[in-house]
Amino acid sequence: MASNFASQASEFRPLLRVRNLYKRYERGGVWNRAPVAAVREVAFEISAGKTLALVGASGSGKSTVARCVTRLEPPDAGEIWFDGTEIARSRSRELLPYRASMQIIFQDAASSMNPRFSAAEVIEEPLRIHGRRRSQERNAALMKKVALSPDWLKRRAMDFSGGQRQRLAIARALALRPKLLVLDEALSGLDLSTQAQIANLLLDLQAAHSLSYLLISHDLSLVARMADVVAVMAEGRIVEYGTTQQIIHDAQHSETKKLLAAARAAELKLAFSAGGSR
Secondary structure, three states, X not given: OHHHHHHHHHHHOOOEEEEEEEEEEEEOOOOOOEEEEXXXXXXXXXXXXXXXXXXXXXXXXXXXXXXXXXXXXXXXXXXXXXXXXXXXXXXXXXXXXXXXXXXXXXXXXXXXXXXXXXXXXXXXXHHHHOOOOOOHHHHHHHHHHOOOOHHHOXXXXXXXXXXXXXXXXXXXXXXXXXXXXXXEOOOOOXXXXXXXXXXXXXXXXXXXXXXXXXXXXXOHHHHHHHOOEEEEEEOOEEEEEEEHHHHHHOOOOHHHHHHHHHHHHHHHHHHHHHHHOO
């Protein structure tokens, strides 16, 4: 009976829960350095198989949250609960199993890949770090999963196009069978057609593997397509939080309204350009 209660509790427990996250940096010159809060009292949670979008203008603190959540940087205060364990103050060795379950994909995939590596070596790098078994069959299956040809496994990563490198970055992240992907502006550097294709790929992967996503973006058009819940950031704080439907159709905060206006302006510009080309 106790094990049944435990399994039910884990079923309803959020995969990721962040509470009162705080991160500051030292800014200024050599003699007048002062602490500046980049993230203040941020709190949110993500359930298994769901997407939370963290949106805001440049400098709002959303990428700092991503780096803290994945423990690329230590938070100064607050709690980060991942799969039932608090990891905000865990040491590097203690974090190793959680790093396998929580992968991050950056905007510029090329900057996170060794330019001398082949596609196979890119995919195998996290497996080697974590002491996992590697095989050509597994590499080929991952390439197919992200709609890349297995025949390209020996091709250098830098010989791929921008969209193909982003697919390769997704394949590398999937190699460790993670539960959470942090997408830090991962689609923003792509043209709209490629962005739509990769957004569809991510949605298909989520449905197939019950992946959770923390989507970092400033693009509410993309967020409306992918997210279940939206948290809007400004000046290091979350200023509005709700379902995607609520945020898109009943925005309350001025920052959210600015982002919506920018998204609508971009859509109108695209529609005008498409109309003028006919």
